[in-house]
């Protein structure tokens with residue numbers, strides 16, 4: 001009720017009425033029935049009311065502002081307070097604990113698609129050393145402030161609790177140069193000897209197959225984790241067999257932090273239910289567990305800038321029932337982004353289904369499916385850097401089956417074999433570039 005945006009939305013949903021005076025939140029009397037009437041909200045609406053309409057009263061809770069860059073180029077500035085950042089650190093530790101059984105002392109190497117996203121992301125202040133930070137705080141008197149302590153926490157975590165290295169992104173624009181970059185990256189990994197490697201999915205694929213061509217694995221590396229929860233099963237199974245490692249899946253966004261993590265090689269991830277309420281929507285309503293829809297998340301810790309029923313822009317489903325590991329949280333599967341999901345005969349075709357077909361062929365190192373017209377697609381394929389040729393006819397027929405409209409005019413897929421695919425401006429690759437008229441609504 002402190003933010004104009006949510007006050008308006010509560011009123012529009014009929015949730016602020018005679019029994020709920022304007023100054024009060026809808027209370028327990030309403031319960032979840034009341035909450036369930038609040039429609040989800042998108043990035044665009046939040047951005048259009050930023051900052052006055054979306055921030056709560058500043059109670060000196062040590063707020064920081066941070067901009068995120070979405071794949072679609074939609075930027076969102078998120079304001080976090082001290083408790084939110086502490087919750088973010090706790091969930092980052094929890095993710096490591098569930099994924100690898102270790103949270104402290106594990107050495108981690110990250111290869112993000114865009115270095116700034118993770119170095120300047122939710123994880124903490126700009127890099128410096130712990131000692132330099134303490135010296136600076138004593139010198140300028142800021143050591144008493146909450147921000148100083150919060151930043152010290154973050155630095156302590158990255159520099160002393162974990163040995164975290166961040167390596168430069170790979171640039172795949174020329175194969176000879178990429179081989180050189182991969183050799184350099186492996187030299188750095190062999191020196192740092194990380195226990196866990198986190199990277200952009202395509203980087204994991206290229207690096208693992210490059211390594212498998214040359215040596216027998218890397219004994220120090222036990223776990224590999226793709227960013228974003230979007231890597232498809234066939235890509236991850238290639239990484240596992242090339243490197244002899246286990247893969248773990250995690251899901252998080254820069255505006256929300258770590259949301260879910262897998263306990264084994266599967267795609268489904270345990271939701272951190274103390275910090276997030278995750279729901280799946282289709283046609284404006286929540287769907288039963290197991291059904292595919294749009295992922296909608298409520299952040300239970302950020303009271304500086306509430307995100308209530310926030311549409312993160314991903315497609316997924318929730319799996320109920322207990323997991324073999326004994327944890328009884330709901331599990332989340334992320335299947336692609338909204339802009340990469342298309343409706344064919346009222347069926348939703350997700351990026352992960354498309355990716356599974358393409359990457360199950362070991363001759364494919366990268367690809368993108370572009371929609372030319374309703375039933376005409378062009379599949380751009382970057383063939384394996386290691387001499388294997390893709391079986392184009394088999395991929396074509398499986399994709400045409402997946403994308404067929406059933407009864408309508410047949411789906412046609414043309415091919416282009418390319419030496420590289422240009423990443424999006426934020427360094428990531430899209431699985432599909434669809435016409436907006438084909439997206440799910």
Ligand SMILES: [Zn+2]
Pocket residue numbers: 262263264270323324325326327
């Ligand atoms: Zn489990």
